[in-house]
Amino acid sequence: LVPCRADQTYGEVNQLGGVFVNGRPLPNAIRVRIVELAQIGIRPCDISRQLRVSHGCVSKILARYNETGSILPGAIGGSKPRVTTPNVVKRIRDYKQGDPGIFAWEIRDRLLADGVCDKYNVPSVSSISRILRNKIGSLSQPGQYEGGKPPPPPPLSYNHVYPYSVSPPGVPVAAGHVGLQRAWPSVHTVSNILGIRAFVDPTAITGADGYQSKMEDWTSVNRGAFPSATAVNAVEKAALEPDIKYPQSSSNLSSYVQACAYSPANQYGVYSGPAGNYVAAGHHWPSQGAALTHSHTGPSSALHSAVGLKGEDRKPPSSLSKHQHGVQGLSLPTS
DNA sequence: GACGTAACGGTTGAT
DNA sequence: AAATCAACCGTTACG
Numbered sequence: 001l002v003p004c005r006a007d008q009t010y011g012e013v014n015q016l017g018g019v020f021v022n023g024r025p026l027p028n029a030i031r032v033r034i035v036e037l038a039q040i041g042i043r044p045c046d047i048s049r050q051l052r053v054s055h056g057c058v059s060k061i062l063a064r065y066n067e068t069g070s071i072l073p074g075a076i077g078g079s080k081p082r083v084t085t086p087n088v089v090k091r092i093r094d095y096k097q098g099d100p101g102i103f104a105w106e107i108r109d110r111l112l113a114d115g116v117c118d119k120y121n122v123p124s125v126s127s128i129s130r131i132l133r134n135k136i137g138s139l140s141q142p143g144q145y146e147g148g149k150p151p152p153p154p155p156l157s158y159n160h161v162y163p164y165s166v167s168p169p170g171v172p173v174a175a176g177h178v179g180l181q182r183a184w185p186s187v188h189t190v191s192n193i194l195g196i197r198a199f200v201d202p203t204a205i206t207g208a209d210g211y212q213s214k215m216e217d218w219t220s221v222n223r224g225a226f227p228s229a230t231a232v233n234a235v236e237k238a239a240l241e242p243d244i245k246y247p248q249s250s251s252n253l254s255s256y257v258q259a260c261a262y263s264p265a266n267q268y269g270v271y272s273g274p275a276g277n278y279v280a281a282g283h284h285w286p287s288q289g290a291a292l293t294h295s296h297t298g299p300s301s302a303l304h305s306a307v308g309l310k311g312e313d314r315k316p317p318s319s320l321s322k323h324q325h326g327v328q329g330l331s332l333p334t335s
Numbered sequence: 336g337a338c339g340t341a342a343c344g345g346t347t348g349a350t
Numbered sequence: 351a352a353a354t355c356a357a358c359c360g361t362t363a364c365g
Contacts (some may be wrong), residue, residue, distance in 0.1 A: 014361060023345035023359055047336055054361050058340060076358040077347030
């Protein structure tokens, strides 16, 4: 509601007293906790109250998690990759030149038959018609891009990247989110569980106000609040940007990791751990990266993968690991 | 009281 | 460089 703007933080306060930034995703750390709490049997309504996140949001995050295995928010902004890549346009032109009387639907079929496109990225008949009309029509000189702009950066086939094209048939993939796996790290979980207490009782850490407990994450939103001095190590550095810049992105775990990684910013170590393991979704289109999988062998591996790739990774999400978690989820700490 | 969901006002990023 | 568009966001309110 009220745009409260305390010196270092900004955001609004919801009915539960929680802080949020309108239009922006909840910090990953909180998302993780929502899932964690649910995993240990806390009811959504209680999670909502404890974390001061609207029940609608809790519901949404849990639903998504159950469906995709990802705790990450979807990719915000941007556009879907164009299906009419230069290569496709070129092929269309070739077909047209080879057979001036060819119909758009025939071109479409040929694109599929020739493997230029697959059913997921083949241009619609109307798109093909438009291309014929606008780009090919009379002129047929190569190298012509829409709007006369310079050739886009190698539009390398989105084929590899487009999630839809890679998902195994039959496996419903929520738009843009690919499964990920979650291996709930026992060790980290412990710390999280411990953290819960503090979180639940904000006053324990922040004093009367309590909002603070949520604010911590907003540091990601507010660079000013960042203790640059503390975030020294490379990992954090690397992680930093991503969360700020691509909070939702994910294609790199870093964003995720980051939320936890820089806990130095937040004085509580509450969110420290699990990060990498909860992984990720990717930017819808291009990234398929979503699948991440972070091998969760250990934090380090997670970090690894996290840091390196940006919106892309190398392999198809192969199977979303989504179901593997169905079983039981986190195994809590036993230790 | 729980919770799923649509409306709403917002941000983001590609075009 | 600015505008447009379509994606997603979390909160709110309703059922």
